[in-house]
Amino acid sequence: MTTLPLLPPAAVACCSPVTGGILDDSQAETLARMFKALGDPTRVKLLSIIAAADDQEACVCDLTEPVGLSQPTVSHHMKLLVETGLVAREQRGRWAYFSIVPGALDALASTLASSS
Amino acid sequence: MTTLPLLPPAAVACCSPVTGGILDDSQAETLARMFKALGDPTRVKLLSIIAAADDQEACVCDLTEPVGLSQPTVSHHMKLLVETGLVAREQRGRWAYFSIVPGALDALASTLASSS
DNA sequence: CAATGGCATTGACGAACGTCGATATGTGAC
DNA sequence: GTCACATATCGACGTTCGTCAATGCCATTG
Numbered sequence: 525m526t527t528l529p530l531l532p533p534a535a536v537a538c539c540s541p542v543t544g545g546i547l548d549d550s551q552a553e554t555l556a557r558m559f560k561a562l563g564d565p566t567r568v569k570l571l572s573i574i575a576a577a578d579d580q581e582a583c584v585c586d587l588t589e590p591v592g593l594s595q596p597t598v599s600h601h602m603k604l605l606v607e608t609g610l611v612a613r614e615q616r617g618r619w620a621y622f623s624i625v626p627g628a629l630d631a632l633a634s635t636l637a638s639s640s
Numbered sequence: 641m642t643t644l645p646l647l648p649p650a651a652v653a654c655c656s657p658v659t660g661g662i663l664d665d666s667q668a669e670t671l672a673r674m675f676k677a678l679g680d681p682t683r684v685k686l687l688s689i690i691a692a693a694d695d696q697e698a699c700v701c702d703l704t705e706p707v708g709l710s711q712p713t714v715s716h717h718m719k720l721l722v723e724t725g726l727v728a729r730e731q732r733g734r735w736a737y738f739s740i741v742p743g744a745l746d747a748l749a750s751t752l753a754s755s756s
Numbered sequence: 757c758a759a760t761g762g763c764a765t766t767g768a769c770g771a772a773c774g775t776c777g778a779t780a781t782g783t784g785a786c
Numbered sequence: 787g788t789c790a791c792a793t794a795t796c797g798a799c800g801t802t803c804g805t806c807a808a809t810g811c812c813a814t815t816g
Contacts, residue, residue, distance in 0.1 A: 714793095719794080734791065
C-alpha cells in the first residue's frame, strides 16, 4: 500500500496553481480566501507559535500573551484559521487545542510553485 | 521608468518560514504583507492571467476585460502587486508591461513549506 | 446544587480595502 | 504643437476587517 496513512483533507488538492493557467472566479476566490487568512500579521504569528510549540498545539491561553491581544480577538483569529482549513480545533476538557492541519500549508505552497 | 534597479531581493530570502520558530512582529508583518497581496481574488486572477500569457507579460489593456473591472481599479491592483515585489513593471512605449518577478512566488511558497 | 475557569459570541467602533468616475500624466502619431 | 491613446492618480463611496468590553456557554471542581 503506497497510499499515505493519514491526513487526506487539504493535503492533496486544495486549489489550482496560480501559474497553471487562467483561474476562473471560483478558483481565484478559493485561493484568495486562503491567502487572506495569512494576510494578517497576528494570524501569521499565531501559526508560528503553534508550529513552534512542543507538541505542535496550543490553547488560546497560550496565545494571548505572545501576541499581546485580548482573548476574544485571539479567539476570532483562530476561528478564521479553522474555517479556512489551516488549523484544527480539538476540545479537551475545558481547553481548546489548536494545531496546524498537516499538509495544509504545503498544499497552499504548491499553488505558488512555478515548476517543481 | 521602473524605479527598481535590479531585483534579486525577494527571490532568494524574502521572509522567515512560518513554521520555523516564533516570528517577531517585523517578520510577521513582512510575511502578512505578501500574503495580503494575494488575498484578493482579483489580484490572484491577474497573476494567473499574466503567468498564462504567451510571453509571460501583459499590459493593463489585456487585463481589464478578463477581470471585468475598470481600468483604474486594475491599475490600482497592479501597483499593489508591484509594491510587494511580486510583479515587475516595464514601460515600453505607451504600454506598461507587467510580469511576475522570477522566484518571488517560489520564495513565498518556501515560507510555507514544512520540511519535505 | 453553585462557583470557577476557558473559550466563543455579540455589538460597537475606527481603520483599511475595493471599486468607481473624473482627471492628470505621459507617450507616440500627425 | 496638437491630438489620440494608455496608464496613473485623486476623491469619494460602501464594505470589510481588526480590535475591544461585555456577556454567554460549557466543562470541571467543590
